[in-house]
Amino acid sequence: MKPTDTIRISHPSAALVAFITDARRRKGDRIESMRQEFLKKQK
Amino acid sequence: MSSIQNVFSDNEGNHLLVALDFCDDIYKLNALNIPEEFADTQIIDINIGKVYVNQKIHFSVFFKMSTWLMEQFQKYPDAIFTYICAIQELPNNHPQLNPQQFRWQLFDALSTRILRNADIQTQDVIIGSGEYQTFGRAFYRLSQAPIIHLVTANIKDKYDA
Numbered sequence: 001m002k003p004t005d006t007i008r009i010s011h012p013s014a015a016l017v018a019f020i021t022d023a024r025r026r027k028g029d030r031i032e033s034m035r036q037e038f039l040k041k042q043k
Numbered sequence: 044m045s046s047i048q049n050v051f052s053d054n055e056g057n058h059l060l061v062a063l064d065f066c067d068d069i070y071k072l073n074a075l076n077i078p079e080e081f082a083d084t085q086i087i088d089i090n091i092g093k094v095y096v097n098q099k100i101h102f103s104v105f106f107k108m109s110t111w112l113m114e115q116f117q118k119y120p121d122a123i124f125t126y127i128c129a130i131q132e133l134p135n136n137h138p139q140l141n142p143q144q145f146r147w148q149l150f151d152a153l154s155t156r157i158l159r160n161a162d163i164q165t166q167d168v169i170i171g172s173g174e175y176q177t178f179g180r181a182f183y184r185l186s187q188a189p190i191i192h193l194v195t196a197n198i199k200d201k202y203d204a
Contacts, residue, residue, distance in 0.1 A: 006169055007168045007169070007198065008168075008169045009170045010172045012170045012171060019074065020127070020177050024129065027090045028131075030046075030062050030064065030090050031062065031091075034048060034062055034092070035060060035094055038050060038060065039094065
């Protein structure tokens with residue numbers, strides 16, 4: 001694995017914060033959906 | 044968005060869920076601002092979570108998961124894989140680290156282990172400061188470097204306040 005220099009954005013703009021927030025929400029929804037499906041199958 | 048899902052379990056009834064989401068063209072063009080000429084490149088987002096959030100999971104499960112992840116890297120040699128750390132609380136033995144930092148260090152250790160001899164590049168992005176940092180990583184081959192450079196340049200130019 002060859003790492004490149006880390007990009008650091010100390011003061012993200014509102015647009016970037018919104019992007020990250022939205023990405024996290026989608027990811028959270030995805031995992032929650034999988035979790036519910038898994039628990040349903042276990043019953 | 045299509046996806047591949049898998050579940051990894053220990054012997055104590057704890058399970059790790061993994062979903063690989065294939066980003067669609069609309070997302071690639073509009074959200075990631077990838078030029079149209081690169082829109083054919085697969086971008087696969089890695090999602091990881093536990094079924095029982097508050098229960099610790101045996102470390103061997105993470106090894107199984109990361110080995111499977113490496114198989115996916117090999118199965119999709121032309122894809123870029125991305126990962127962003129979640130921020131939800133996560134029980135662990137490192138109280139000095141916030142949940143993101145713990146996840147980041149864990150993911151970094153796992154990915155370093157599986158990609159030791161692989162010809163895979165990584166690009167890390169850390170957004171924010173102090174306790175409110177977001178950690179992200181992209182895994183790619185050299186042939187996808189132009190796309191990574193374009194996306195990171197876009198992030199730096201447009202999104203750095």
